[in-house]
Amino acid sequence: MRRTVTGAAVLAVLAAVVAAPPARADYSLADTNYAGTQIARYEGVQGIPRADPPRQTLGHxxxxxxxxVDWKAAAGAGAKFTYVKATEGTGFVNPQFGQQYDGAHAAGLIRGAYHFARPDVSGGAEQAEYFIAHGGAWRPDGTTLPGALDIEYNPYGEVCYGKSPADMTAWIADFTRTYLAKMHRSALIYTSTAWWKRCTGNTGRFGNTDPLWLARYGPEVGELPAGWEKQSIWQFARGGGLPGDQNYYNGPIGRVQALAKGAS
Incomplete structure (x- = not known):
């Protein structure tokens, strides 16, 4: 016996599809994702840095x-600044953010917040707004660094989040443009040269607008992504007995203070 599909039945099916909730984004690794997690995994460690301490400022x-975090101990060991993970995607806030961010300030460190990018779950503008609303805002108090976008290998799947270089570049531009419009400060971009080449096609469009925070675990900073003539921060080591990862700001403490106060 032949059955006839009525218009009402088709409409009912379509209504059910529209009403179905979207698939939930995977945040199962969010509590252990941090700046450089995947860079260390994919690129490894090539040695200890050869640095010029008088020209560098230590941070974490x-x-x-x-x-x-025991920030008094970190300050006693020479740390002058830090970045704290605030958010990931549009569905995760660091549960330790308050203690880490406010504690660093109380110990006299200049501090900023960073966002772990998830181009696979929502747009760049949406994630910038989520970041700002959950700890990533910049304040002109002289002790707050502008927010940073951590864009690196995807811990949940394909390393470029399934995006073409053009689409990835557009996503990053949406994030940085939104942050600038809301905060009147350019966000830093945290990445590695190898990931940047692979996933953005080595675009040079951000070098004149967004300071570079480069991850490379080796004796030297090495090659920079296209568009940048220098890095502002070099993340040079993982842990090492100190809180978090280790960074050098490319200059004396006065440069860190200038960035906090609004200089580029």
């Missing part, structure tokens, strides 16, 4: 997996 970056 931390995230929730480290728990409460």
């Amino acid at each position: 970056d931390v995230s929730g997996h480290q728990g409460p």
